[in-house]
Amino acid sequence: MAEPLLEVRDLKVSFRTEDGIVRAVDGISFTVDEGEVVGIVGESGSGKSVTMMSVMRLITDPNVIYQGEILYKGRNLMQVSRDAMREVRGEEIAMIFQDPMTSLNPVYTVGWQIEEQLNEHYDLKKGQARRRASELLAQVGIPRPEQRIDDYPHQFSGGMRQRVMIALALSCNPDLLIADEPTTALDVTIQAQILELIKDLRRDFGSAVVLITHDLGVVADIADRILVMYAGRIVEEGNKEQIFYDPQHPYTWGLLGSIARLDRPKARRLTAIAGQPPSLINRPKGCSFRPRCPQAFDRCRAEDPQLTVKVGDGHLDACHLSVEDKRARRDATISPELADTA
Amino acid sequence: MATFIVRRVLWLVVVLFAVSVLVFLIFFATPGVDPARQMAGRNPTAETIKNIKHEFGLDRPLPVQYGLMMKHIFVSRDLISYGSHTKVIPEILSAAPVTLSLVFGAAVIWIVFSILTGLAAAVFRGTVIDPLLMILALIGISIPVFWLGEVVNLVTQSRLHGFFLFSWVPPLGYTPFTQDPLLWFEGLVFPWLTLSVLYIGFYARVLRANLIETENEDYVRTARAKGISERRVLLRHTLRTSMITFVSLFGLDFGVLVGGGALLTEVVFGLPGVGLLTYHSLTSLDLPVIMTTVIYGAFFITLASALVDLVYAWLDPRVRPA
Numbered sequence: 001m002a003e004p005l006l007e008v009r010d011l012k013v014s015f016r017t018e019d020g021i022v023r024a025v026d027g028i029s030f031t032v033d034e035g036e037v038v039g040i041v042g043e044s045g046s047g048k049s050v051t052m053m054s055v056m057r058l059i060t061d062p063n064v065i066y067q068g069e070i071l072y073k074g075r076n077l078m079q080v081s082r083d084a085m086r087e088v089r090g091e092e093i094a095m096i097f098q099d100p101m102t103s104l105n106p107v108y109t110v111g112w113q114i115e116e117q118l119n120e121h122y123d124l125k126k127g128q129a130r131r132r133a134s135e136l137l138a139q140v141g142i143p144r145p146e147q148r149i150d151d152y153p154h155q156f157s158g159g160m161r162q163r164v165m166i167a168l169a170l171s172c173n174p175d176l177l178i179a180d181e182p183t184t185a186l187d188v189t190i191q192a193q194i195l196e197l198i199k200d201l202r203r204d205f206g207s208a209v210v211l212i213t214h215d216l217g218v219v220a221d222i223a224d225r226i227l228v229m230y231a232g233r234i235v236e237e238g239n240k241e242q243i244f245y246d247p248q249h250p251y252t253w254g255l256l257g258s259i260a261r262l263d264r265p266k267a268r269r270l271t272a273i274a275g276q277p278p279s280l281i282n283r284p285k286g287c288s289f290r291p292r293c294p295q296a297f298d299r300c301r302a303e304d305p306q307l308t309v310k311v312g313d314g315h316l317d318a319c320h321l322s323v324e325d326k327r328a329r330r331d332a333t334i335s336p337e338l339a340d341t342a
Numbered sequence: 343m344a345t346f347i348v349r350r351v352l353w354l355v356v357v358l359f360a361v362s363v364l365v366f367l368i369f370f371a372t373p374g375v376d377p378a379r380q381m382a383g384r385n386p387t388a389e390t391i392k393n394i395k396h397e398f399g400l401d402r403p404l405p406v407q408y409g410l411m412m413k414h415i416f417v418s419r420d421l422i423s424y425g426s427h428t429k430v431i432p433e434i435l436s437a438a439p440v441t442l443s444l445v446f447g448a449a450v451i452w453i454v455f456s457i458l459t460g461l462a463a464a465v466f467r468g469t470v471i472d473p474l475l476m477i478l479a480l481i482g483i484s485i486p487v488f489w490l491g492e493v494v495n496l497v498t499q500s501r502l503h504g505f506f507l508f509s510w511v512p513p514l515g516y517t518p519f520t521q522d523p524l525l526w527f528e529g530l531v532f533p534w535l536t537l538s539v540l541y542i543g544f545y546a547r548v549l550r551a552n553l554i555e556t557e558n559e560d561y562v563r564t565a566r567a568k569g570i571s572e573r574r575v576l577l578r579h580t581l582r583t584s585m586i587t588f589v590s591l592f593g594l595d596f597g598v599l600v601g602g603g604a605l606l607t608e609v610v611f612g613l614p615g616v617g618l619l620t621y622h623s624l625t626s627l628d629l630p631v632i633m634t635t636v637i638y639g640a641f642f643i644t645l646a647s648a649l650v651d652l653v654y655a656w657l658d659p660r661v662r663p664a
Contacts, residue, residue: 056567058563058566058567060557060563060566062468082572086569086570086571087569088569089566089567089568089569090567090568090569090570091569094567095567097560097563097564097567099560102559102560102561103560103561103563103564104561104564105561105564105565105579105582105583106561106583106658106659106660107582107583107657107658107659109659116568116570116578117568117569117570120568120569120570121569152659152660154659154660165564168564168568
């Protein structure tokens with residue numbers, strides 16, 4: 001098999017705080033192949049953003065401690081110089097952020113902001129950068145790009161601003177695009193448009209995409225592979241069919257059960273996952289999800305479950321339950337109304 | 343743009359009118375104030391006072407007096423001081439260049455040094471340099487300008503005047519630029535530095551706080567994600583947006599100083615500026631001079647705030663009229 005585009009090996013990211021060391025990411029490993037769309041799903045504080053910010057080395061907090069390796073095209077990004085990292089950022093790996101209202105600098109025109117990145121990475125003549133910026137704006141579906149290029153971010157709507165952000169991210173044709181909750185701050189109708197746009201552009205630009213979200217519904221359509229994160233660890237990994245039709249980890253069940261679905265017979269209350277994520281300062285022994293897990297038993301308290309292949313074919317999970325038990329129990333969480341009638 | 347200017351000019355007129363009426367009323371409402379008695383010299387007869395009152399129009403109704411004074415300031419420009427019996431307008435016009443020279447020079451120094459200090463403190467946050475600079479800034483803010491000025495004078499004019507570093511410092515006073523540019527410059531170096539110390543400290547602290555706040559903005563992270571250099575992130579993104587507060591502060595402080603707020607510095611260094619003029623007129627309750635300097639000051643403050651709004655719109659496109 002060819003070398004993956006991005007390989008994260010046992011990444012640990014911690015922050016020194018007054019209360020102790022907060023381990024935001026606790027030893028995660030995964031790969032992203034060229035052109036692949038990987039969804040990272042998890043609730044707030046599960047470490048998904050920190051993981052991808054680490055890949056970009058964008059965490060400016062002086063109290064951060066990194067361990068592990070981040071191999072991009074075989075090069076360990078943790079060890080390259082700051083200048084070499086700058087060349088990777090924007091040109092090789094680009095990032096779209098959650099809130100398009102604040103992610104663009106309010107005092108420069110959108111064209112200026114796109115041109116700034118182009119000029120940083122390429123030797124362009126005066127008119128070239130502007131022409132390219134205008135083309136990009138057209139590609140992301142902004143009407144009248146020749147005029148809008150001289151507008152400031154506040155003159156765009158939220159969805160349009162996110163399109164500008166996407167144009168900015170794609171301006172240097174990156175091999176990897178990291179989208180950190182790109183639709184969370186947008187209206188539902190706009191969300192679908194933006195996801196559609198990312199999908200189309202992935203095809204046109206051939207970039208691999210890592211899509212970070214807390215909403216499994218968002219990745220359902222576009223991700224090839226899905227990582228489910230909980231408390232700084234990956235608890236389940238598999239392709240789309242595996243995660244949606246054969247979920248192994250009770251946390252994934254909980255996430256699936258909390259999606260509103262219109263294809264089900266009768267409306268019901270959405271099941272919420274009870275409780276809060278654990279403190280990342282003093283992680284309890286055993287499974288991190290145990291305190292919130294209705295399926296927990298003695299072994300969960302004593303032993304830390306490892307992320308391993310249990311059902312085969314690239315489908316990994318970190319749960320002590322046997323595959324049979326999981327299959328028997330999960331419907332009660334994911335779709336209780338079906339379980340009742342069965 | 344045209345509407346902006348028209349609106350601003352109208353606003354200026356309103357402010358000047360309000361300020362002048364207020365000063366006028368305060369003056370006449372102040373107990374024990376009788377300019378005629380003051381002008382009449384020692385032990386005046388009732389007749390003398392009455393004559394003086396008549397001569398200066400002080401026996402007319404207040405609105406008429408106000409109107410006359412405005413006419414003398416703006417139309418015939420021949421308002422006479424109660425104290426020195428000289429024309430007020432030329433006096434102000436000769437004091438204004440002194441104040442302007444002082445404040446402009448100090449402003450250049452304080453802008454440059456406060457930006458450098460603020461930037462350095464923000465960049466070296468987490469090292470010993472940041473708290474060191476901030477303590478220096480705090481000291482700068484805390485030192486009273488009249489004390490600092492006297493110490494500077496003591497050093498440069500007497501104790502160490504023989505020392506080669508200070509031997510070039512001319513005696514206190516002001517030399518017009520048109521008369522001798524070099525002497526003008528030499529005489530103002532220490533007043534400039536003295537006046538700017540407070541503002542350097544203050545502006546550096548404000549700028550540092552703004553820089554640190556802006557550093558956490560999402561668009562700064564976006565700028566980093568674009569792969570541009572730290573230096574460019576700092577100057578083109580973080581500093582640029584942090585300057586918005588800086589500029590609005592500057593406009594007001596500058597206006598106040600030009601309008602006569604540099605009084606203490608002017609007194610200590612013997613600079614016959616507007617502040618000094620205001621000070622003397624206040625001690626002798628010389629209404630024509632008070633009135634003219636106040637109007638002059640209000641004019642500059644209003645003008646400065648209009649200029650700030652212009653620069654503000656240039657710095658921040660969000661406030662530009664569509």
